[in-house]
Amino acid sequence: MSKNIILYGAILIFGIAAPFIFPAFKVQLSILCILIILAITWNVQGGEMGYNTFGNILFYGLGMYLCASVQVGMFFPLGEWTEGGGEKTFVHTPAQFFQGFAVGLAVAAVVPAIIAGLIGYSILGLRGHYFAICTLGLGVAAGEISGGIEIIGAGQGFTTPPFPNVDRLEARGEFFYFCSFIVLVFTFLAVKAIYSTRFKLVLNAIRDNEDKAEAMGIQTMKYKIIGWMISAFFCGLAGGIMGGLVGYIDSTDVAFDGREMGVFMVLMAILGGKGTLWGPVIGATLFHIFKEGFWTFFLGWQYVALGVLIVVIVIYFPEGIMGWLREKYPERFGEVVDEADRKAQVTLK
Amino acid sequence: MDFLIFQVPMLTLQAVLDGLLLGILFALIAYGMALQWGVMNIINIAQGDLVILGGYIAYFMYLYGIHPAWGVIVSPIIMYFVGVIIYKLVINKVVDRDLFISILATFGISILFMQLMNFAFGADVVLANSGYGTTMLFDNSVTLPNSKIFSAFISIVFAIGLVIYMKKSKLGRAIRATAQNARAAKILGVDTEKVYAATFGINAALCGVAGALISITFTIHPYMGLPYTIRSFMIVIVAGLGNLPGVAMSGMGLGVFEEFADYILGTEFRIGSVFLLLVLILVYRRFKLSRKREYLK
Numbered sequence: 096m097s098k099n100i101i102l103y104g105a106i107l108i109f110g111i112a113a114p115f116i117f118p119a120f121k122v123q124l125s126i127l128c129i130l131i132i133l134a135i136t137w138n139v140q141g142g143e144m145g146y147n148t149f150g151n152i153l154f155y156g157l158g159m160y161l162c163a164s165v166q167v168g169m170f171f172p173l174g175e176w177t178e179g180g181g182e183k184t185f186v187h188t189p190a191q192f193f194q195g196f197a198v199g200l201a202v203a204a205v206v207p208a209i210i211a212g213l214i215g216y217s218i219l220g221l222r223g224h225y226f227a228i229c230t231l232g233l234g235v236a237a238g239e240i241s242g243g244i245e246i247i248g249a250g251q252g253f254t255t256p257p258f259p260n261v262d263r264l265e266a267r268g269e270f271f272y273f274c275s276f277i278v279l280v281f282t283f284l285a286v287k288a289i290y291s292t293r294f295k296l297v298l299n300a301i302r303d304n305e306d307k308a309e310a311m312g313i314q315t316m317k318y319k320i321i322g323w324m325i326s327a328f329f330c331g332l333a334g335g336i337m338g339g340l341v342g343y344i345d346s347t348d349v350a351f352d353g354r355e356m357g358v359f360m361v362l363m364a365i366l367g368g369k370g371t372l373w374g375p376v377i378g379a380t381l382f383h384i385f386k387e388g389f390w391t392f393f394l395g396w397q398y399v400a401l402g403v404l405i406v407v408i409v410i411y412f413p414e415g416i417m418g419w420l421r422e423k424y425p426e427r428f429g430e431v432v433d434e435a436d437r438k439a440q441v442t443l444k
Numbered sequence: 445m446d447f448l449i450f451q452v453p454m455l456t457l458q459a460v461l462d463g464l465l466l467g468i469l470f471a472l473i474a475y476g477m478a479l480q481w482g483v484m485n486i487i488n489i490a491q492g493d494l495v496i497l498g499g500y501i502a503y504f505m506y507l508y509g510i511h512p513a514w515g516v517i518v519s520p521i522i523m524y525f526v527g528v529i530i531y532k533l534v535i536n537k538v539v540d541r542d543l544f545i546s547i548l549a550t551f552g553i554s555i556l557f558m559q560l561m562n563f564a565f566g567a568d569v570v571l572a573n574s575g576y577g578t579t580m581l582f583d584n585s586v587t588l589p590n591s592k593i594f595s596a597f598i599s600i601v602f603a604i605g606l607v608i609y610m611k612k613s614k615l616g617r618a619i620r621a622t623a624q625n626a627r628a629a630k631i632l633g634v635d636t637e638k639v640y641a642a643t644f645g646i647n648a649a650l651c652g653v654a655g656a657l658i659s660i661t662f663t664i665h666p667y668m669g670l671p672y673t674i675r676s677f678m679i680v681i682v683a684g685l686g687n688l689p690g691v692a693m694s695g696m697g698l699g700v701f702e703e704f705a706d707y708i709l710g711t712e713f714r715i716g717s718v719f720l721l722l723v724l725i726l727v728y729r730r731f732k733l734s735r736k737r738e739y740l741k
Contacts, residue, residue: 147544147547217727217730217731218723218726218727218730220727220730220731220734220739221726221727221730221739222739223543223544224487224543224544224547225681225726227543227544227547228487228547228674228677228722228726229722229723229726229727231674232674232719232720232722232723232726233719233723235670235674235715235716235719236716236717236719236720236722236723238716239712239713239715239716239719240713240716240720242712242716243710243712243713243716354555354558358551358555361548365548395563396559398555398556398558398559398562399556399559399560399563401552401555401556402552402553402554402555402556402557402558402559403552403556404552405548405549405551405552405555406534406549406552406553406556409538409545409548409549409552410534410537410538410545410549413541413542413545
C-alpha cells in the first residue's frame with residue numbers, strides 16, 4: 096500500500112512539475128492528458144463493459160461545441176460570433192473568459208451524459224458489431240450534421256474565444272495544462288473508485304455473458320446506461336478543454352473526427368490493455384510519443400503509419416501491454432498460480 | 445413548406461429514377477459485403493475504399509485514352525488480386541476471431557488505403573467522362589444521363605452472372621458449403637483457406653466493378669469510401685444475409701431515400717442522413733426484436 100502511495104505521489108508531483116521542467120512541451124503534455132482521459136473513458140465502455148464503441152467521439156465533439164458555445168453565448172450573441180471574424184469584434188475580459196469556460200465545462204460534461212442516458216436505452220440494446228457500427232454511424236452523422244448548422248459555424252468552423260490578455264506569456268499553456276491535468280486526476284480517481292465497487296463486477300458480468308447476467312437478476316440495461324453516461328461525462332469534459340486548447344473547432348476535422356480521435360481512443364485502450372486501470376494510461380502515453388514522433392518526422396505518411404499500426408496492434412497484440420504482462424507475471428496481478436500446473440504447462444510446450 | 449420538389453412534380457419522378465439507378469449500384473456493393481459477411485463472418489469497413497480504388501483504375505484508363513467503360517472488365521480483374529492479397533496479409537488472421545477485431549483491422553486497412561490513394565492519385569474530386577450523352581424524357585423535364593442507365597445495366601448483368609456462378613460452378617458450391625458450415629466443409633475436402641481467399645477476391649472484384657461504374661456516373665475522391673461501406677452495411681442488415689432480392693430492393697430504396705433527402709434537406713445533409721438512417725434502422729430493429737426478447741446477432 097505504501098508503495099502505491101509513493102507511486103501516486105511521484106506521478107502527481109511529476110504532473111505538477113512537468114510544465115516547468117519541459118516548458119516547450121506544454122501543449123503536447125495537455126494533449127497527452129486529454130488522450131489519457133479519452134482512453135480511460137473508452138475503457139469503461141469498451142474494456143470493462145465489452146461494448147466496443149466508435150461513437151464516444153460523439154460526446155467529445157459535443158463537449159467541444161457546447162463548451163465553446165456557452166463560453167461565447169453567455170456574453171455575446173453566438174450567431175454574430177460565428178458569422179465571421181466575431182473574435183475580433185467581441186473581446187472577453189479575463190473574468191468573462193474564465194467564468195464562461197467554467198460554466199462551459201460544466202455544461203460540456205453534463206449535457207453529453209444526459210444525451211448518453213437518453214439515447215442509451217435504444218442504442219445499448221444492440222450488441223456486438225451492430226453496436227460498433229451503429230455508434231460509428233452516430234459519430235459520423237453528428238459530424239456531418241453539425242457541419243450544416245449555421246449558428247455553430249457550419250462548414251467554416253468556430254473560433255473559440257482567444258485567451259485573454261494576461262501579462263505573462265506562459266499563462267495560456269499553463270492554464271490549459273493544469274485544466275487537463277486536474278480533469279485527468281479527477282477522471283482517474285473517479286474511475287478507480289468506481290472500479291473498486293460492485294459496479295465494476297456488474298460491468299464485467301455484462302462483458303462476459305450478458306444473458307447470464309440478466310438471468311442472475313442484474314438489470315443489465317440500467318448498468319449499461321450508467322456506464323455509458325460515466326463515459327460520456329468525462330469525454331465531454333475532455334472535449335471542452337480540447338476545444339479551448341486548439342482554439343478552432345471544425346465539425347469533421349476537429350470535433351467529430353472519427354478518423355483521428357475516434358480511432359485513437361480505441362487504439363490506445365487496446366494497446367495498453369483493455370479492462371485494466373493502468374492499461375489505457377500506458378497505452379495513451381506510448382501512443383502519443385509514437386504519434387508525435389511520426390507526425391513530426393514523417394509528415395504525410397502519418398495515416399499510412401496509423402493504418403499499419405492499427406492492423407498490427409489488433410492482429411498481434413489484442414491483449415495489449417497489460418495483458419502481456421499479466422500473462423508473463425500473473426502473481427503481480429494477484430492471480431494465484433499453481434506451481435505444479437505451471438510446470439506441467441512448461442513441459443507440455 | 446416551399447420545397448422545390450413539391451412545387452415541381454416532375455422533380456419527384458426525376459428523384460425516383462435517379463435513386464433507383466443509384467440504388468442498383470449500392471446493391472451491387474452490398475451484395476459483395478453480404479457474400480463475405482455470410483461466408484467469413486467479417487464486416488469489411490474497407491469495402492468503400494475498395495470501391496474507390498476500383499474507380500481510380502477506370503479513371504486512369506480514361507486518362508490514358510482508353511474508354512472508361514472498359515474499366516468494368518479490367519478493374520474487377522485487378523481488384524480480385526488486390527482482394528486476395530489483403531486476405532493473405534490481414535484477413536486470414538482475423539477470420540476466426542472476435543468480430544470487433546475484424547472491424548478494427550479493416551478500419552485500419554481503410555485508413556491505410558485512403559491515405560495511399562491520396563498520395564497516389566491526389567486529393568481532387570475526379571470523374572471519368574464516358575461521353576454517353578443524356579436521355580431526355582417527358583418534354584425535357586426529366587433528364588437521365590445514359591451513363592447511369594449503362595451502369596445500372598452492367599450492375600444487373602454482373603449480379604445475375606455471379607448468382608449463376610455461385611449456383612453452378614464448383615467454387616460457388618464450395619463457397620456456399622463453407623458459408624453453411626466451415627468445419628463440415630473442411631472435413632469433406634473443401635480447402636476453406638482457398639475458399640475464403642476467393643470469396644474476399646470476388647467481393648473486391650464486385651467493388652471494382654461498382655467503383656468503375658461510379659467513376660463514370662458520379663465522382664470519386666480518396667476519402668469518399670466510408671459512406672459506401674455504411675450504405676452496404678445498411679442494405680445488408682435491412683435485407684438479411686443471403687436474401688438477394690432483398691438486397692436489390694433495399695438498395696434501390698436507399699437510393700431513392702438519398703435522392704429525396706438531397707432535395708428536401710439539402711446536399712450538405714446527404715451523407716449525414718445516410719448515417720442517421722443507419723442508426724434509426726438499427727434502433728428500430730432492436731425494438732422490434734426486443735418484444736420477442738431477442739437481439740440482433
